[in-house]
Amino acid sequence: MAALMVSISGIRGIVGKSLTPAVVQKYAMAxxxxxxxxTVIVGGDSRTSGTFIKNIVKGCLQACGCNVIDVGIVPTPTxxxxxxHHKAAGGVAITASHNPSEWNGLKFMGADGRFLSPQIAQAVYDLADRGSTDLKTWESIGSETSDxxxxxxxxxxxLNLPYIDLPALRQRKFKVVADTVNGAGGLIIPQLLESMGCEVVVINGEANGHFAHTPEPLPENLVQLSAAVKSNGADIGFAVDPDVDRCAIIDNTGSPIGEEYTLAAAVKFILSKKLGPVVVNMSTSRASEDIARFYNCPFYRSKVGEINVVEEMARQEAVIGGEGNGGVILPELHLGRDAPLxxxxxxxxxxxxxxxxxxxxASLPRYRMVKSKINIEDKDPDKIIQQMIDRFSDKPTNLLDGLKIDGKDNWVHLRKSNTEPIIRIISEAPSEEKAQSLVKEYTDIIQSL
Known part of the structure; x- marks a missing residue:
């Protein structure tokens, strides 16, 4: 049975197994x-389990004296x-992001609209583990309203962002195919595109939680969208994950451009309008770094995880940032990954x-990325990472988040998983062959330790 995943991104598990009503209550109360x-905002994606989980969450919050505003089925960035908008103290998004339908979870946010910092998240989890709660009596329980x-x-x-020329877009009338995988995007992506004057073809647009395919917007899961772009003669296709914080692009030939290039294209566009620092995570493509260098803009990397990127963006006063999984962050809108954006x-x-x-x-810097994982069973992942650090001490390395080894035109990133006995290995190089060979080289070394 899959274990409950508890991280800086919240909690998630398989409904009825690792994610039970008791587990939801435990963390919602904390x-x-x-x-x-x-005041706390509550909403979530379209999963069939969302209704009963939302009812538990709202009841727990009210029992703690919080006033709940239910915003319904909405993207996490919304x-x-x-x-x-409501000047609330925080929020709970009921979603398991890109995980399949049998999963659900809770994402916790603070008054700044961001995910909880690692320190605050851990304090919530510690409180949940202690089981101490301050229940209110009848005259002090919270209220519930909907919006x-x-x-x-x-x-x-x-649409009100200064970069968006709405009259010109409406005149252009792009033909767009949108795949919202029957997630929350069905209630916002078609409407956004229509507002921009697009001719819209929607596939998997029912927000019913019955995901039409594996919901992570990777090329292998977008075969239907690629075919629809070609058969409809569309200018472009977009795919989003169930909670609409990640976006993948299909070009006019029906070919996926790769999730990494959603962010790279956005970075190039924004820097052409406004110069300033760019922040991405340690596993994001070098393409965005090359673009920032072209515009002579400072470039920074953070640990993997949206909150880590966001905190670094705030520190560096970045004009744009994000993660290479299709997550674009524009501070002028808000500090969170946002597929509609x-x-x-x-x-x-x-x-x-x-x-x-x-x-x-094709105008963007081109690299190929390969992602893999190594099962280490009962070995100590920290010891393995340290052995790799010692072994490659003569190479340019970055130890911010695991071990990243930089080459002239390639890199390899090794990170331990916090939820599984594995080490994740990601490589990037100008060719698929070189990226694959790097993964094999470092996998063989780790397995020999």
């Missing part, structure tokens, strides 16, 4: 206690923006290029 009888306007406010905020910036960039998406993608 978070509710930290909210100190304030909920983050609603925290700021159905969250998705539209998100659309309006994206990525879609709007991509269409604006495509408009201004006066060319095809295939050509726009």
């Amino acid at each position: 978070f509710g206690e930290t909210m100190k009888q304030s 909920l983050q923006m609603e925290i700021l 159905p306007g969250a998705n539209q406010r998100h659309i309006d905020a994206v 990525a879609i709007a910036l991509t269409l604006q960039a495509l408009l201004e290029s006066n060319d095809t998406m295939e050509t726009l993608a």
Whole structure:
């Protein structure tokens, strides 16, 4: 049975197995206690288990004296923006992100609309483990209200960005195919595209939680979208994950450009308008770094995880950042990965290029990335990483998040998993062959230790 995953991104597990009503109550009560009888926003993606989990979460928050605003089925970034809109103390998104339908989880956020910092998240988890709760009596329990306007406010905020030329987009009338995998995106992505004047073809657009394919927007899961782009003669295709914080792009030929290039395209577009620092995580493609260097802009990397990227963006006053999994972050909108934002910036960039998406993608620095994992069973992952650090001490390395070994035109990143007995290994190089050979080389070394 899959274990409950507890991390800086929240908790997630398989419903009825590792994620039970008791587990939901345990963590919701702990978070509710930290909210100190304030207002909390609650929403989530379209999973079939979302209703009963949401009811538990709302009940626990009210029992702790919190006033709950239920914003319904919404993307995670929409909920983050609603925290700021309502000036709430925090929020809970009920989602398991890109995991399959049988999974669900809780993502906790603070008053700044960001995920909890690692330190605050750990304090919540420690409180949950202790089981201490400050339940309120009948006269002090919290209230509940609903607000159905969250998705539209998100659309309006994206379209009001100074980079978006709405009249020109409406005149251009891009033909777009959108695959929202029957997740929360079905209630916001078609509406966003229609507001931009696009001719929209929607596949898997019912927000019913019955995901039409493996929901992570990787090329191997987007065969249906690729075919739809070609058969409809579309200019572009977009795929989002169930909670709509990640976006993948299919070009006009029906070919996926790769999740890494959603961010790279956005970085290039924003830096062409506004110079400033860029922040990505340690496993993100070097393409964004090359683009920042071209514009002579400072470039920084953080540990993997949205909150780590966001905190570094705040420190460096970055103009754009994100993660190479299709997560674009623009501080002018809010500090969180946002697929509706990525879609709007991509269409604006495509408009201004006066060319095809295939050509726009080809103009970006090109690398190939290979991701793998090594089962280490009962070995100590920290010891293995340290042995690798010692072994490659003569090479340029970065120890911020595991071990990253930089070559002239390639890199390898080794990180331990916090939830499984594995070490993740990611390589990037100009060719698939070179990236694969790097993964094999380092896998063989680790297995020999």
